Amino acid sequence: MTYSIIGFDRERDMLGIAVVSGSIAVGSRVPWARYGIGGVATQAYTNPALGPIILELLRKGLEPRKALEMALTLDKEKEYRQVAVMDWRGRSAFFCGRMIPKESGAYCTERAIAIANLVASEDLPELMCEVFERNIVKGICKALLEAIKEAHKAGGDIRGDRSAAVIIVGRTEYIPYYDKVVDLRVDYAKDPLRELENIFKKAEVM
Template structure:
C-alpha cells in the first residue's frame, strides 16, 4: 500500500525521503530523517518504532546495512515490514519481509533506495531510482521527480491518497516536512506544495538561526 524513496545528496550531505500510499497520512508514520545520520522508511504493516531505531544505530556508527540487519534480527513481526535506509556515507540497504503485501519490490544504488508493496509492477522502484538519478535540481526536486516516475511506471495497484516529502540538512530539524494527507492526486499536490515552499525554505531556516539577518515578512511590526 506504499512506495517510497530515501536519498542522500553527496554534494550537500542533506537527506530526504518521499513517500505515497493509499492510506491516509503516510508520512506521519513512515518517514524518518536525522541530520548527519541518514534517512529511513518503515512501511507495510508499519511499525513507527523501527525508523528511529535504525537511525539510532546509524548514529552510533553502524552502516545502513548493519543497522537494518541488527533491527531485523530482533524486531517482532519483522516479516510483515519493509525497511529502507541510506547512511552518512551514502550506503543504502533494504529489507522486505515475506509478508509484504501484494507485488513488492525494491531497487537501490549509492545514495538512493526505493521500495514498495501492493505495486502495479515490480519495476516501480527501479523507475523511481532512474528518475531520481536523471533529474536535475535540488534534492527535493529529484525526490519529487522520483515519485512522479513511480506513478508513470504504475504506482500502486490502486489509487494513492497521501504523500509526503521530508528533508533535513545541517540543522537538527527538517528543512521541509510537507504532507498531503488525503487527496485524490496527492503526488501532484505535493509537487505544487514543494514549488511554493522551496523558494522560502532558506529564509525560514535563517529566521530560526538569526532573524536579524533574515528577509522581512512585510507586515506591521516587521522592522
C-alpha cells in the first residue's frame, strides 16, 4: 500500500520525507513537516488529520512518543493507522495498528525512521533506513531518493508503485511563513520513481 521514510540532516538543518504508494497522489496526504518542529508520515488506511495534529503537539513541546499517543486517542479507528514521527532533535516514534495490511513493518536509526505496509517484505523499512544513513553525506535529497529507490527495487508496494513524493523543510528566506526547500511529487505513473527522479534533475535540486 505505502512505504515512507523520514530523515533528518543535522548538518544542513533540514528534515525530509519520501513516500511511495500503489495509490494515486500519495504526496497529498501522507507527508507532513514543519521547520524546527519535525515530520510525520501517516498512512495505511490514512487519517491525514494526524499529520497537523502531531506537528502541533510537537510544537507545544511534547516528545514524539507522547505526541503520537495523544493524537491517536482522538482517532476511533487508530488500529487501521500506521504513523511515524520525528522531531527536530532526531527523536522518533512509530505506531502500527493491528488492522494495517501485511506485510508491514517499522524501523528507526539515528537519523531516520521508516514504515511500510502491504509491501513485498517487512524488511523494507530497515533497508530504507540503512540506505539513507549510507547516503546522507551526499545530502538529504539524495539520501531520501536512494532509500525509496532501493525499496522499490526490493518489491515495493505489492500492487505496484504508482505515485511518489518528497518534501524537505529547512530554513528559507521566507521563514516563518514558508519552509519548503523541496516539494515535488508524481501523482500517477507506471514508474513514479523514474518520473520523480527526472523531475528532480529538471528542477536542478540534486
